[in-house]
Amino acid sequence: MKGIKVMKIWKNKPLLTDIIVFIILPFLINLITDSLGMEKFWGGFEMLFSKPFVFLCNTLIIASTIAPGFILKRFRYFWVCIVSSVWLILGIANYILLSTRVLPLTPHDIQLVDVLPIMMKKYLSPVAMAIICIFLVLLLLTLFTIFFRTLAMPKKKTDIKRPLIFFVSIITSTAIFLKIGIASGMLETEFRDLPKCYTENGFAYSFSASLVGSGVSEVEGYDMNLMDEIVAPFKETSANDIKTPNIIFVQMESFFDLNSLNNMEFSQNPVPNFTKLKNENASGLFTVPIIGAGTVNTEFEVITGMRNSDFGPGEYPYKTVLLETTCESIAYNLKNHGYTSHFIHNYLGAFYGRNKVYSNLGYDYFLSIEYMTGYEVNVNGWAEDKILVKYINESLDSTQGPDLINAVTVQGHGSYDIDSGYTKHLTVTECENEEMRASYEYYANQIYEMDMFLGELMEAVSSREEETIVVVYGDHLPSIGFEDDDLEGRSRYETDYIIWNNMGIDYEKEDISAYQINSKVLEKLNITDGVINSCHQNYKNSENYEYYLQALEYDMLYGDKYVFDGKNPYPPSLMKINRRKMTIHNVVKSDIIDDTYTVIGDNFTKRCYVRVGFKLVPTQYIDEHTLQFRDHSVEEGISITVWEKDIGNSDKYQYKNIQNMNTV
Incomplete structure (x- = not known):
């Protein structure tokens, strides 16, 4: 049948x-x-x-x-x-x-x-x-x-x-x-x-x-009474008690203490400067929300104090809610205390939508790789991090009051399967996986150069006569296949952090999560601004800590905003891209090539164009001081400016046909 x-x-x-x-x-x-x-x-x-x-x-x-x-x-x-x-x-x-x-x-x-x-x-x-x-x-x-x-x-x-x-x-x-x-x-x-x-x-x-699944889910029992209960113990910052040093956060790409690797030895310490800083200052393991990629999610936790795991699986808040609304951040929390906030990143400004999101996080200035000059790239094409010392110093020099600087590095990014074409400062002398030796070695050498950058930065900051706090942390482990068994005393979701200061502040050595770091820094400065910041400072040892934190995240971003009396108090900042001013010192006509001119000045970038009168003309970037263009309409007295889409125009220069150039 x-x-x-x-x-x-x-x-x-x-x-x-x-x-x-x-x-x-x-x-x-x-x-x-x-x-x-x-x-x-x-x-x-x-x-x-x-x-x-x-x-x-x-x-x-x-x-x-x-x-x-x-x-x-x-x-x-x-x-x-x-x-x-x-x-x-x-x-x-x-x-x-x-x-x-x-x-x-x-x-x-x-x-x-x-x-x-x-x-x-x-x-x-x-x-x-x-x-x-x-x-x-x-x-x-x-x-x-x-x-x-x-x-x-x-x-x-x-x-x-x-x-x-x-x-x-x-x-x-x-x-x-x-x-x-x-x-x-x-x-x-x-x-x-x-x-x-x-x-x-x-x-x-x-x-x-x-x-x-995306966004923060509404917590059980969410209503006005719950939110009032959460914020009840929060106190306003007392202007008489606070300290306002410069605060510098340095997020190191794919960085952690390589000495914690099991079954791997190097010809020398890959992170000598970081080791010294770790031993002499507050430090510990740093729990991050991601492995191998997703830098902005660690960045998001550090800046806002919110937990990325409370959002949807794999969600990038930079590409979802933060494109639509402003959000409490350390930049907003410090604004009332006279801080100017800067974000510096030696990669493309539009990557992950940073050029839009930072305005919704309250930052005043954003400098990305498009506006940097004189940098070198590694064999992988990533900008080397040492260039950031120059721009961090420039940001500190540009203001009279205290500065908040978030610097995000990029040099340690993959891929790592590279066996030549770079300077070998050290070698892998012992490892179990011989097939990965070349990748480990390339990665370790990039980390070594990042550590050298860190040493240069600390030397530069130490030489300034300004009260300063420097926070250094790794954003995630590299995409190189490390498992928990390869790591001594940590998991794949833990990097390292240090907090250095020249003010005698005694920060506790402890293991923390990325979303707790900015609150840890501000607490010792007696700065309680911000409901998320206050939540960490008041409830970090409470059994309701994570529940209260998620409730605040939901209320502020998706709910009824009870903690703000129904209205978001954070307007988008009028963020400027690259605070370096473009100037023209001279415009010189070539006597070799017809209608060819050289513009001599300062702070030019590869994105600059020359404007002759009201007309943009094709422009060749030579270096940060030199641009070259061809145009037959240049005449005595015509105004010439340098224009860049995100920066605007330089001051006008009135052309005078006095000097000629013999070379171009």
Whole structure:
């Protein structure tokens, strides 16, 4: 009897096709995406046999996205091809990200599509990029072919009843199994450790859960009474008791104390200056929200005091809520005490939307790599960090009052599979993984040069006759494959920090999280401004600490703003890009090349253009003091200015045809 039923199914080609497409295909896609996500050839089978229920839930999620094909009649298989392609592309993208930055793919990464070409160039070889491009072209051609063949097929009357039953059955089954999985704890809902959660819960479920979760969730019991209870013990800052030194935060890219690595030895200490600072000043382990990438999420915690893990899995607040609203920050909290705030970063200003977000965090000035001159790049193309000493000093010199400076470095960024073309200050003398020796060595040498920058910075700050606090910390561990077992006395989510000052302030040595650091600094200065800052200072030892912190985050950014009496008190700052003023000293005509002129002045950048009268002319950047242009309309007395999009115009220079240049 059973054999007859099987034969009937076998002979019923439409039914057999549906079984293959809507049951077997999701199973195979899940096998592939889980194998890619676990970076193991048999990873999908490992999940299937070790966690069959989790594997089933992931398969059902994929099946439910394919299921609309049941009711699309003749376009059903075109839909199946599109959805299957999307899942496979997501799985491949996840594998690439895991192998380059450690963190898995989340829907929030799609918001970074504007920087995708930059990252591909940094991390993928030309061959890999060519293979990806060929694959995408072939995929598009295949989809177009299927679509037009489907259009050419004659329309047939089909019974919608059975497809509709199949569709509803799959959607209902998926919902039921997910509810059981979440209720039983077999599927997680809180993603504190993204790589681990993706491995434990499967790619399809983890990615989908990240898709529906963003922002800070409302806490249980949220209302005005709760918020009043939280802020009741908060006190206003007393102007008589506070100290207002310069405060410098230095966020070091992929930096931590390499001496904590197990089973690895170096020919010399990779971080001698940091070791000295750590031994002589307040220091400890520094818990960060990310591994291998996502610098801005550590940056976000340090600046705002908010926990990134309270937001959606893999969310970048810089690319979501902070594009829309202002937020309490250390810059806002210090503004009332006469501070001028500066952000300095030796990379592209638009990366992660920093050029927009910092205004919503209250900063007065932002200087990015586009406006820096005289810097060098390493073999990987990242700007070397030593250039930051110059610009930190310039920022301190530019004001009479106290300064807040956040400097974010970039030199230690990957990729790390480089074995030549750089200065070797040290070598790896012992390591267990010989295949990774070259990568470890390149990374250690970049960290050594970053440590040299740190030494230069501390020497420069120490020589100034100004009260100053310097906070140095690593943003995350590198994307080089370190596991917890490779690290002595710490996890992959812990770097290091130090707090140096020349005021005799005794900061406690302790292990802290990134979101606690700015409050720790301000507490010793008797500065209590800001509800998040006050929350840390009042509740850090309370059992309700994390609950109160999340309640404040929700209320301030998404809720009714009870703590602000219903109105956000932080207006966006009128942030200026690059405070260095462009000046023209002279404009000289060449006597060799017709209509060619050289502009001599100060603080020019590669983004500068010369304006002759009201007309912008093509401009060649020579160096920070020299620009060159060609124009036939230059005449005695015409006004010439240098223009840059984010800075504006220099003062006008009235051209006088007095000097000629013999060379160009």
